[in-house]
Structures are given as C-alpha cells and as structure tokens.
Amino acid sequence: MRDVGSHHFIKNSAGGHSVLVPQPSDDQHDPLNWSPMWKGLAMFCATLVSFAQGMGPLSLAPMFGDYIEAFDSDLPSVVQFTGIAILILGFSNFIWVPIQTCFGRRPVLIFSSLICFGSSIWRAKATSYGSFMGACVVNGIGAGPAETAQPTIIADIIFLHDRGKYQTLYFVFYFGSLMVGPIIAGPMAEKLGWQSFWWLNTALLAFTTLCCIFLFPETRYNNRSRSQQGLDSSSPQLKAGSPENLQDEPTSIDKNSPVDHVETPTEAQEQTTTQDKDNLAPVLTHEDPWLGRGKPSKSQWKLAQPYEGSLFLEFWHPWKLFAFPIVEFAAFVVSWSASVFLTVNLTQSQAFAEPPYNFSSSKIGLFNIALLVGTLIGLFTAGPLSDAVAARLTKRRGGIREPEMRLLAMVPYVILMIVGNVVVAVGYEHHWDWKVIVFIGYTCVGIQVAALPAISSTYAIDSYKPITGAIFINITVNKNVWGYGFSKFITPWIISDGYIPPILTNMALTTFFCLTGVIFWYYGKTFRKWTKDSKMHLM
DSSP: OEEETTEEEEEEEETTEEEEEEESSOOTTOOOOBOHHHHHHHHHHHHHHHHHHHHTTTOOGGGHHHHHHHTTOOHHHHHHHHHHHHHHHHHHHHHHHHHHHHTOHHHHHHHHHHHHHHHHHHHHHOOSHHHHHHHHHHHHHHTTHHHHHHHHHHHHHOOGGGHHHHHHHHHHHHHHHHHHHHHHHHHHHHHHOHHHHHHHHHHHHHHHHHHHHHHOOOOOOOHHHHHHHTTOOSSOOEEESSTHHHHTSOOSOOTTSSSSSOOOOHHHHHOOSSOOTTSOSOOEEEOOTTTTOBOOOGGGGSSSOOOOSOHHHHHHHHHHGGGOHHHHHHHHHHHHHHHHHHHHHHHHHHHHSSTTTOOOHHHHHHTHHHHHHHHHHHHHHHHHHHHHHHHHHHHHTTSEEOGGGGGGGGHHHHHHHHHHHHHHHHHHHHTOOHHHIIIIIIHHHHHHHHHHHHHHHHHHHHHOGGGHHHHHHHHHHHHHHHHHHHHHHHHHHHHHHOSHHHHHHHHHHHHHHHHTHHHHHHHHHHHHHHTTTOGGGGO
C-alpha cells in the first residue's frame, strides 16, 4: 500500500487483472458523492426493506399448531406455508432484478413493499387453508427484493474496503427478521390470536413503504450520462505540479473494464507524496473538496428512472452465471448455511411442543432470541474479520488485493456451524436439557448464518461487482429451491428416522461446500481469468 497525498492506493485484482486502486475513494466513477447522511438514509431504507419483507415468510413456526386447528390440517401441510413462500420468493427475483437494473432500485422497493403489505392483510383475513396459501404465494412474489435489493445498493454506494461489513449487516438484518418474526409471533398468537401478528406485520410494511417513498433516492447510476461526463466530474482530479502535467493523462478507465475500480495515472504508481532530495519528482496530491458533501438530484426522486439496458438480457444473465465457478461457490455456501438455520426454524415446534418438553408456542418463539444473539455476534465479528484478514494479506502481498483473501475468515464459522448442528440434532434426539440446545446449538447456528453467507457472497461481488443483482438471483434461486425441497422432506424424514440423520446430512453437505473454498483459495484467480472476457463485465 502506498500513501499518495490524502489517499491510499491498493492494487486490486479482479477478473484476472491486478491494478492499483485508490482507497477509500476506490471508484472514481461513483456518481453517488453523497454526504454520510444521505448514504445512511439509503442504507436505512434498504435494510428496513430486507427486514420488513423477510419477517413474514418464516414467522409461522411457533404458530403451526394454531394453523392446524384453524384450517383443520396437519403438520406437513402447514409447513408448506413456509416452503411455498420460500420457493416463489426465489424465482420472483427473475422479475425484480431486471426491473431494478433497467428502471432503478426505487420503484422495486416501493412496489414490492406494497405487494407485501396487501398479502399481509390477506393473511390476517384468511379463513381457509387455500386462502392462506394464496396469500403465501403473493407474499413470496412481493418479498423477493428482501434478498436481492440491498446487496445491489451496497455495491452502488459502498467502497471496497467496507463492503464486507455492509454485506454482513445485510445478512444479519435479513436473517434476523426471520428470527424476530417467530419471537413476536409465538406470544402474540397465544395471547391475542394468530391474526394479530399479521396486523402488526401490515403496519410495519406500511411504514416501510412510506420510508421508501420519502427517504430513499435512486442509487442506480445512469451509464449514458457517464460517457457524457468524461472528465467533467464534480470532483477535482489528481494534480501533480502544474495542471499541464496531467492534461493528457487518462484519469479513468472505461466502464467496460472487467475491474470494478479505477486505474490511476502512471505517475500515481511511481511517485511518492514528497519531492525527493533532487526535486526531480513533483508533489502529487489529491484535492477533492466535494467528496462526501453531495446530495441526490431531483431526478433521483422520480418513481422510476429512464429505461436502460435490456430486460431480456437481465433475465438471461443469472442463468449464464451458473457456469461461473465463483458465483456457484457463493450460491452453494449461502444455500446450505441458510438451510442450517431453516432446519432450526422448521423443527423447533416439532421438537419442543412434544413430550418431554411440552412447551407453549410463546416459549418456543422466545427460543429464537438465541438465534438473534448469534447473528449479532456474527455481525460484529464476520464483516470486520473478513475485511481485516483481506487488508492484512494485501499488505503482505505488497499492496495486491485478491478477492480470495476473504475466504480464510470462513474457517472459525465452519467450526461453529458443525458444533451447532451436532448439539441441535443429538440434543433433540436424546432430549437434552433445552438450555444446552438453545444456548449453545441455536446460538452457533445464528453466528454461522450471519457469517458464512456474508463472506462467500462478498467474495463473489468483489470478483464481479457489475452483476451484483444477477449474482443474488443465482444465490437466491439456489437457496430457495433447496429450502423448498428441504421443507418437503425433513418432517416425514424426522418422523421416520429421528432428528440425527436429516440434520447431520445437511451439516455434512454444508461442510463439503464450505471446504471447496480451499480450491478457490488456490485457483480462484484462474477461474476469474476464464471469465475475464465475458460480456458480464460490460454491464
């Protein structure tokens, strides 16, 4: 790392290329030169959408008994309320992500929240199994952006060196909503009836919609205006000695580069910040008095931005990504790490409502506090740890940043994932004290589900930042198809063979996909070279 004026420069390797990039302003094409207040508001709204839209679909576990009674059904049937919503939610992003790419993030956040708002009212008023299932389907369609919008917004406005922290923030609030939902739903169902939770959820979604309308400006950057702006940026460029020294020097790279950051002038790579003893090297400084002082323009408050790109191509891109090894690695790690959490969500009522525990839905819901505490531990450790590990390895490599450097941070969380699964499976099977299962097993599950998805997906984004939305379609479809299948067979499998075989089989698959990270540690750059000429980098 080299200090140049007021900025640090780090070599970044992506798509098979290594370049010297400035930190913290590592993307000179970033049009969102907003003040921290505006970026904070944008992140608040994006996080609120992830939380509010995610809270409903997996809040049903403590209320399964109420639905069985209300709709004269059985446990496998009411578990499908969760499974169907998960399946539809994943595939709905084939609609939402192309819209957010071609028309902007703002209309997606607003209209998806409105759909979730309507589906929540429908759930509260449902009087039959079929009606409630219909509401679950609509909820799945509306809740898709909970899994894809915030990562795209993070890529829009957050610099490389902080991306790991914000990706962890996203996963904590998204998975946290899946934990808070049951915590609230259980006691409300017991005291006020199961409909009361859905009215609360309706109010939260109404608040979310209003926040998106009045507090969230558009974060998508219009590529057509980029070519018009050229060097006429509002931020002054690097200056060395006199202005003539840099007049003919390129200060940016074309957007078609496979690298998601800007290569600085040659002088920035060769000169230091002070003159040498012979005054042969000019002083190089970076003057940007407007950095971090901007605000959204009026056009960014429009309901939608001018159409840009191709909806057809945006629909096709996620399918193409199935051939990208790094994207597939992230998809499988996220999918199976999430399925570890799904296991706990789907089995807690089955395990704790039966003898010898005989716990009420209210108490079962409160057990999810341990999961929530675990995700908070993951929040405060995983993102900073992956960023710190990458920064340290960058320094040891002489300033060269490789996306694979984050992978090392997965190791402690894989161990915690294994511990959590073993404690839950064996504890359920042999009726251990509930405190051991909840305090140790559930907490470890919460930690790993905040950490492993964040680290692996950030690795994929570092490698292919321009297609963040398409990456998360791939991840979400993979995760939710497996989640739907898992919800179909886990309950009958447990009834047939007990808790240990299905839970530990899922754990073994999760461990296997995480261990493939060793391959990417050694050959990740080779895989990125395979795709460096892909048109994905032209987006």
